[in-house]
Amino acid sequence: MSTPKSTPRTGSVVFQNVRKQFGAFTAIHDLSLTIEPGTLVTLLGPSGCGKTTTLRMLAGLEHPSSGRILIGGKDVTMLPANERDVSMVFQSYALFPHMSALDNVAYGLESSGIRKKEARERAEEGLQLVGLGGLGQRLPAELSGGQQQRVAVARALVLEPQVLLLDEPLSNLDARLRRKVRTEIRELQQRLGFTAVYVTHDQDEALAVSDRIIVMKDGVIAQEGAPRELYETPASTFIADFMGEANVLPCEVTAAEAGQATIRIGGLEHRLASGNTRPGPAKLAVRPNAVTLTPAKGAALAGTISSAAYLGGHVEYEVETPAGLLFVVDQAVDNMLSPATEVAIGFRNRGLALIDA
C-alpha cells in the first residue's frame, strides 16, 4: 500500500441553525453542529431521525430550507453537489455498472477536468490504497461485496476531499466482513487524517469507529459526545436504551455528594458514582448485565423470573418486579435459574447511570 504524496486536506464542517422541510413534514429542526478537522464523527439514530438528510445536505444532494452550512470555513449552503469539496460513499455503493473498477475510480478525477492519463494513474494509486491493485479492469459485477465497497471508498478518496461522507457503508456486508471493513475504514482515516462524517443506525459500529458520536432523534440532536461519554453517562432514557439496551427504573435520590449518590428503589438502597445529581425523584438506567439475581424470598427488591433462555455464552432472563419488567443477561450459565423462581435483585457497580426525571 502506498501513501498519497500530497498532504491531506482536511476541513471542518459547521451547520448553523439548519432546517429542512419536505412539504409539510419537517425533517430537521434547527440543527447546529461543528465537526473538527481530521476527526471521524458518526451521526447515529433510528431510521427517520434525520441523519441521512443531514448527510445529504452536507453533500449538496438536498438544500436546507433555512440556515447555513460551512465546509472548511466556506459557505456552501447554495452550492450544487458537483461544486462542493466533499465526496460520498453510498449505502448501495452506487458503482457505475457499465464501467470497470478503474473507470469508476477515475470518473471523479476526469469530471474535475484532470487529463485522462493522470486520472488513470491516480485512480490506480487509489485502488492500491484500498488493496485492490490489479483488479482495476474488472466490472463491479465481477467483484465481491467487500471489494465493491472498497472500490466505492477509493472512488471517493482519490478526489482528496476536505470531508468524506459515508452513508451506512457497511449495511450491505455480512456480519463478519462488517467488522473487518469498519476497522479498515478507521485505519485509513487515521493514517490519511481526513475528516469523515459517518452515518449509521448501528450503535456498535458507531462506538467502534468514532471520535465523536452525534445521536439524533426526530430531527434534533439528542446528545453528542465521545463514545464512552454517551454509553456511560446517557443524558436521557432514549440515549440509554439506544446506546446498548437498558432497563429504565424510577428511583429516588436520597443523598448526593461529590461524585457519589445514594438511591432507593423499592426497599433497596444503592450507592453509585454520579456527577451533579440532586436529591429527589430520578430514573436509573441499568444495563442488562449490571443486574445480579440471587434466589431468595422477601428481599428488599424482590422479583420473579418469568422466562429464561439459554444462549450458549450467557442466559437471558425476564424478571417481574414491582418496578416493572427487567431484562437481565447473566454469564453464570452453569447455575441457570428456572422460571417462577423468586429472586433478590441487586446491582453491580458498572453499567448504571442516573438520569434526571
Place this chain on the structure above:
Amino acid sequence: MEHRNRRLDLTLGLGLAAFLLVPWYRIEGGFFSLGWLADFPSDPAVAPGLAQIFAHGRIWLGVALFLLATATAARFVRDADRRGLVLAIAGATGVMFLAFQGLAIGFSGWTWTISETLFGPLSDGQPSMGAGAVLAGLTFVLLFAFGLAERGVLKGDAFIVAAISLLVCLVIVFVFYPVGSMFAASVQDFDGSFKPDGFIRNIQDGSIWSLSCVVGEGRCGVAWRTLWLALMTATGSTLLGLAFALVATRTRFPFKKGMRLLTILPIITPPFVIGLALTLLFGRAGVVTEFLADTFGIEPGRWLYGLTGIWIAQVLSFTPISFLVLIGVVEGVSPSMEEASQTLRADRWRTFWTVSLPLMKPGLANAFLIGFIESMADFGNPLVLGGSHGVLSTEIFFAVVGAQNDPSRAAVLAIILLCFTLTAFLAQRYWLAGKNYSTVTGKGDSGAHSALPRSVSIGVHAVVIPWMIFTVVVYGMIVFGGFVKTWGLDHSLTLEHYAKAFSISVVDGAIAWTGVAWNSFWTTMEISLIAAPLTALVGLLTAYLIVRQRFAGRDVFEFALMLSFAIPGTVIGISYIIAFNLPPLEMTGTALILIACFVFRNMPVGVRGGIAAMSQLDKSLDEASLTLRATSFRTLRKVILPLLRPAIVAALVYSFVRAITSISAVVFLVSAEYNMATAYIVGLVENGEFGVAIAYSSALILVMITVITGLQLLVGERKLRRENRVLSAAPARPAATLSQEKTA
C-alpha cells in the same frame, strides 16, 4: 463563478447574434436555403433585429434589446442572489414580451382592436418570426433558467432548470398554443373578431347531435355514431384481447409464439391497411362476396361500407393492443391467490369466476378505455370504409378539405372529439389510479396459475383460433393484393403495381427514380429519420426530469405531456394548420411542421418507456456521479444514457415506425413538396388505384419489419447483459414499473 460566467457569456453572445447576424423575420424561401445571404443585411425583408428597430420602424423590438442589455449589465453584479434575480426577471419578461408582440402585431398592424385603441394605429405590421426572433426567445429562456439556478432553484443545477424551462416552452408552443388557437378559431370570424355565430350554428347542428335513429326515422348524428362505434370497438377488442391473453397464459395452446407476433402487427401496419384488405375480401368486388354471389346467388351488398365495416377493421386493428395490455394483467394475478382459493374447497370454475376475474377487472377497464380512445382517434379505417357514413375524425377532414371548407365546423367537431377522448383519458387516469390488483412484487411468487375451467377453455379457443386465422387471411390479402392485376375483374398475377410504384431506370449512367412512390417514400424516410432521434431525445429527457427531479408543478408537467397522447391526430392536424398558418409562427407546408407534429405526438411513448427504464436504475448512481464533481449533463451522458441504451433504441424504433405509419394528423399537414407515404396511399385509394396502394403498403410494412428485427437482433442480447449487471451492482428493487406500463 468562472463556470457561471462562461455559460452566461455564451448565452449573451447567442442573444447578440440573434439581433445582429441572422434575419429577424421569416424568409419566404426558407432559412436553410441560405438564399437570404445575398441581400443581408440591407434588405428590410431579411434584415437582422437591430436594423429592424433602427432602420425599418419596428421600434417595439427595442424592448427586447433593452432586456438583453439589462441581462448583460447584470453579468457584472457581484452579489449572486441579486444577479440571479435580475437575470430571471429579464429572461421571463423577454419571453413574454416576444410572445405578446408576436401575437399582437400581425402582417398589417395590430391584431386586436383593444391594442389599437390603447397604443394608436401602427403604420406597418410584421411578418412571422424567423431565425433571429426564435434565437432571441431561446436566449431569454436560458437567461431565465440560469438566473433561477444562481438563486439556488433545483439545487442550483443550471442544466436541469434550463431543460425544464425549454421543455415547458416547447410543449406550450406545440401542444397548448395550437389547441388554444383551435378553440379561438371556432368563435372567430375571418378577420379575427369575436363572432360566435358559426360556433353556435354548428354546435346545434342536427347532423351532429340528432337522435333520430332512436326516436324516429333516419340516421343519428355523427357524434352519437362515433360514440357508439367507440363503445362497440372497445368492447370487442377487450373481450378478444382477454380471450387471447387467457389462451396465451393459461392453456397449453401450441402456437403461443405466433400469438406474440400478433402484438407487433398493429405497430407496423399503417392504420388504413386493414380497411383496405377488408374491401378486397368483403367489398362489392371482394373474393368472399363474389364467391357467395356465384355459389349461393347472394346479391353483393354494400354492408361493409359503414359502421359495421369500420367496426370489424377497428377490432382487427386494436385487439393486439388490448392483448398486450391484458397479458400483463392476466400474468399479474398472483398464482398463490388462486392456489389459496383452491385449498379453500373452490373448484376451478368458482376460482376463475370469483377470484381471478375480479382481480383482472381494473386491467379490463384499462384495456376498454384504450380501445375507446384508439377507436375515436382512428382516421384511416373510417376514411377507407366509411363512405358517406363518416365518424367525427373523417367529418373534421371533410369539413376542411371538402367542398364545405368550413373551418369553424371543423373546429367544433374537433372540440367534441377532444371532449370524448379527454373524458376517457381522465377516467383512465383518476378512476383507475390505485385500483390495480395485479400483484407483482420483488418477491418470487412461486406456484403455477391454475388452468382454466373446461367450459371457459373451450370458449376462448373457439374465439381465438378463428380470429387468428382471419387475421392471417387479412394480412395475406395485403401481400397478395399487390400482385393481382385488377381486383375482382382480372385475377392474373402481375408485378405491374410494384413496377409502377418502385421502378428504377438508368438514364445517362445515373439512376432515375421513375416509380411514382419514390418521391413520397424518400420524404417519409427523411422526415422519420429526423423526427425519431428528436422524439427519443425529448421523451427520455422528459422522463429523466419526471423521475429524477423534484420541482414545483412536476405533476402538472407530466400530466400536460401525457395529455397530448389523448389528443386525436385529426385534432392535432386541424389545430396545427389553424395555429401555424399565420404570424407569429408560420410553418404550414414545410418539413418543420411535420417533424414538430411527430415529435410531440409520439413523445409520450418515449416518456413512458424512459420512466419505466429509469425507475429501475438506482437513484444513488446519479447522486454518486454528482458528488464526484460531474455536472448533471455529464451524469446524463456518461452514466444514465449508457445504462438506458435498450430504452433509447426502443424509443427510436417506435418513433421512427410511428412517423411512417401515422396518417390522421399528417393528412392535414402534407404539401406538394413534402408528401408522406401514408397520405399518398390514401390519395391512391381515393382514386381507386387499389393495386398500387396495396403494393406500396406492403413495401412499407416490409421496410419496418426489416428495421425492427434488425435493431432487435442488435440490442436484444445486450439488454439482458446490461440488466444483469445493474441488478448485481445495485440492490434489486421491486419492479414497480409494471403499473406504469399498464396505463399504455
